[in-house]
C-alpha cells in the first residue's frame with residue numbers, strides 16, 4: 001500500500017495529532033496494515049488506540065471465546081456476546097471507533113498459521129503469546145521487514161518488548177541559535193529553532209532477549225545482564241509460567257500458582273546468577289488477572305510504540321519497557 | 337452479584353477491593369482524559385459515578401475521546417459519555433451534568449457527597465475552583481493533564497500535599513503594544529496583530545487592540561519628544577467608521593494597512609536604527625508576487641493548508657475573506673474571531689503572512705498559524721490513556737487513604753537521553769506555608785493604584801480573574817463597611833467609585849469571603865502606580881519577598897497587551913510545568929501561550 005495524501009475529512013479528524021507528529025507521519029500511519037494477536041484487556045486497549053490513530057487496516061486474531069467475566073473488563077465486548085468468538089465479538093465496537101479503518105476478525109489458532117500469513121503486515125502486535133510461537137513469528141518478521149512488538153499485563157505488572165530490526169527514525173529537537181538581527185535590549189534571550197534529526201536503533205532478535213531455562217538459546221549474552229532490573233526477571237518468570245501451564249496465573253489456584261512461580265523464579269535467577277533476595281516473592285501477589293487501568297497504561301505505551309515504528313517519528317523504546325506495579329513508574333531497559 | 341465482584345481487579349489492596357463498589361466518585365470533565373477515566377472506573381467495579389462537563393462534542397475530539405462518534409458531534413459530552421458506558425454495562429449508576437462546575441448549584445454539600453474527586457479539566461479557572469472546593473470539603477482530589485506526548489497526575493489532599501494553587505503559575509505570555517503595532521520581530525507578533533485587525537474591522541471595539549502605528553512608542557521619541565506630530569490614537573478612533581465608509585473595499589484596506597501605515601512607521605526613524613526597516617507593499621505590487629508557479633493540486637490538504645502561500649495568494653485570500661466577512665458582519669453587531677470559522681482563519685493567515693513579508697519575518701502555513709492563533713494544544717489518545725490509567729490506579733489507593741503512596745507522576749516523551757517514560761516524585765510535595773488558598777489564614781498583598789482602580793475593576797480583575805473567586809463579599813476591616821456584596825442590589829452604587837473614595841488606601845485591609853468556595857482571604861492594599869507603558873495595572877503577591885524577585889525580571893503579569901479573545905478549545909489537558917524539567921525534552925515545554933488570556937495550557941492543567 002502506498003502512502004496517499006490525506007483527505008479534508010481526515011485532516012479535520014486527525015487535526016490534534018497531526019499538529020504533534022506532522023502530516024508525513026499521518027500519511028505513513030494511513031498506509032499501515034497491522035495484525036493484533038490477542039484482544040483481551042490489554043489487546044482491546046491497544047486496538048482502541050491504534051484504530052483512533054488512523055491506520056489503514058487492522059486484523060484482530062484471537063481464537064478464544066467470550067466468557068461471562070470478559071465483558072466486565074473488556075469495553076469492546078457486550079454482555080450479549082457470551083459464547084461468541086472474542087475476535088468476532090469485538091468487531092462492531094472496534095469499527096465504531098473509526099469508520100475509516102478497515103478492521104477484520106480472524107478466529108483461527110495462531111499455532112496453525114502459515115508463515116506466509118505474517119509476511120504481508122506492516123507491523124505485528126502480540127499479546128498473551130507463548131515464547132516458542134513468538135520466536136517463530138519474529139523470524140518471519142525479520143525475513144520480511146515486518147516490525148514486531150509484544151506485551152502483556154499480569155495483574156498490576158506489565159511490559160513490552162520490541163523488535164523493530166534496523167529502525168530509522170526522525171525526531172524534532174529544539175536547538176538554541178544565535179539571533180541574526182539586533183533587537184531591543186529587552187529581548188536578548190537566544191532564539192530556539194526546531195531541527196529534524198535522524199537516528200537509527202538496531203534491535204536484537206527476540207531469541208537473544210528472552211532467554212529462559214531449558215531452552216537451546218545461546219547463554220553467551222546473559223552474562224551481561226546481571227545488573228538488570230528485578231522486573232525484567234519477573235517478566236521472564238511469568239513467560240516461563242505461561243509456557244509451562246499454557247495459561248496465565250489464575251486467582252482460582254492462587255496458592256498453587258504462587259508455589260510454581262517460586263520454583264520458576266529459582267530456575268530463572270540461577271540461570272542469570274541474580275541474587276534471589278532482590279526479587280521479593282510478595283510481587284507474586286500482584287500478578288493475577290488484568291488490572292484494567294494497568295491495561296490502559298500499557299495499551300497507551302504499546303500503541304505509541306506502534307505509532308513511532310510505523311511513522312518513523314520520535315525515539316522508540318529500545319527494547320524492553322517495564323511497568324513497576326508498586327510505584328507505577330515505567331522505564332526502558334535495553335537488553336542484548 | 338458474582339459478575340460485579342469479578343470486575344473489581346485482583347492484584348490491588350484487598351481493602352480497596354471491598355470499597356470500590358461502595359464508593360461515590362465525581363469526575364470533572366468528559367474530554368480526552370475524562371472518557372478514559374470513566375471507562376477505567378466502570379470496568380474496575382465502581383458503581384456510583386457522577387460526571388460533569390460544559391462542553392459539546394467537536395469533530396477534532398474524535399481522534400481520542402473514544403466514547404464519542406461522528407453522529408454525536410454537537411451533543412453534550414457528559415451525556416453521551418454516560419450513555420456510551422451504560423450501553424456497555426447497565427449496572428453502573430452514572431449521573432451526568434451538562435453544566436459548569438463553577439455554578440453555585442455545586443456547592444460544598446454537593447462535593448461532600450463524594451469519596452473522591454477526579455479532575456479531567458482543560459482550564460485553570462475550573463481547576464482552581466475545584467481545588468478550593470475539595471480543600472473546603474476535605475475530599476481527596478486527583479488532578480491530571482496532558483499536552484502532546486507529556487502529562488501528569490497529582491494528588492491534592494488537605495494537610496498531606498500542596499494544593500493546586502500553592503505555587504504561582506507562570507503568567508500568560510503577552511507582548512508589549514509597541515512590538516505588536518510598530519516593531520514585530522517574530523511570526524507570533526504578526527498573528528496577534530492580525531487578530532486585532534480582525535476585531536478592529538469586524539469585531540467588538542477594544543481600545544487595547546489598536547493596530548495602527550503607535551506614535552507614543554518610547555523608542556521612537558527623540559529627547560523625549562515625539563518624532564512625528566500626528567498621533568496614532570486619533571486615527572484609531574475612526575478605523576471602523578472609515579472601513580464602513582469605503583464599504584470594506586479590499587484594495588483600499590490593503591493599501592492602508594500594508595502600505596500607508598508602513599510608510600508612517602518608516603517616518604519614525606528611531607525605530608529603524610538597529611532594525612531592518614519594513615517594506616511597504618501596495619495591492620498592485622502584491623499581485624505580482626506569485627512565487628513558484630508550478631501547477632499544484634489546490635484541493636489537497638497539503639497544498640491548501642500546509643504550504644506557505646505566495647504573497648499574491650495571501651492578497652487574494654485577504655480580499656476574498658474580507659468580502660465574505662463583510663456579508664456576515666452585515667447581519668450582526670460584530671463578529672467574534674473563531675479559528676474554526678474558515679473566512680476568519682483565512683483572514684488572519686493572509687494578514688499575518690503579508691505583515692511578516694513586510695517586516696522580513698518568516699512566513700508560515702495556515703496550519704501553523706492556526707495552532708498559534710487558536711492556541712491549540714496537540715492531544716493524542718495514547719498519552720490520555722496512560723494518564724487516565726494512572727489516575728484510577730491512584731484512586732484505588734486513595735480509597736484506603738494511602739496518600740503517601742501517591743506522589744506526582746509525570747509522563748515524558750521518550751528521548752535518547754532518558755530511560756524513564758513514567759517517572760514519579762520521591763515523595764509528596766508539601767504545601768506552601770504562605771499559599772493564599774490552603775494556608776490556615778490566607779493572605780495576599782495587592783499592589784494597585786487606589787485612586788484609579790474602581791471597585792468594579794477590583795472585583796472583576798483582581799478578585800475574580802486573578803484570585804479566582806466566584807462570588808466574593810468584601811468588607812473593609814476596622815470600619816466594618818461592606819464594599820462588595822455577592823447579593824444583587826446591595827453595593828452596585830460603589831461600582832464606579834475609585835477605591836480611595838471608599839477609604840480603601842495604602843495600608844487598608846480587606847476581608848474577602850467567597851461563600852460558595854468556603855474561602856476567606858485577607859487582602860492588604862498597597863498603593864502602586866504603574867510607571868512604564870507596559871507595567872501591569874496591579875500586582876498580587878502572597879509573600880512580599882517574592883515581589884522583590886519579580887520586579888527585577890519584568891512586570892508583565894497583568895494588563896500588558898493581550899487579546900482576550902482566544903479561548904483555546906482544547907479539552908485535554910494541560911500540562912504541568914514540571915514536565916519540562918528534563919532539558920532534553922524541550923518540546924514538552926513549548927507552550928503556546930502567546931497572545932491571550934486563554935487559560936488553557938499550562939500548568940497542571942489537564943485536558944479532559
Ligand SMILES: [Zn+2]
Pocket residue numbers: 498499500501502503767768771772773774775
Ligand atoms: Zn496551597
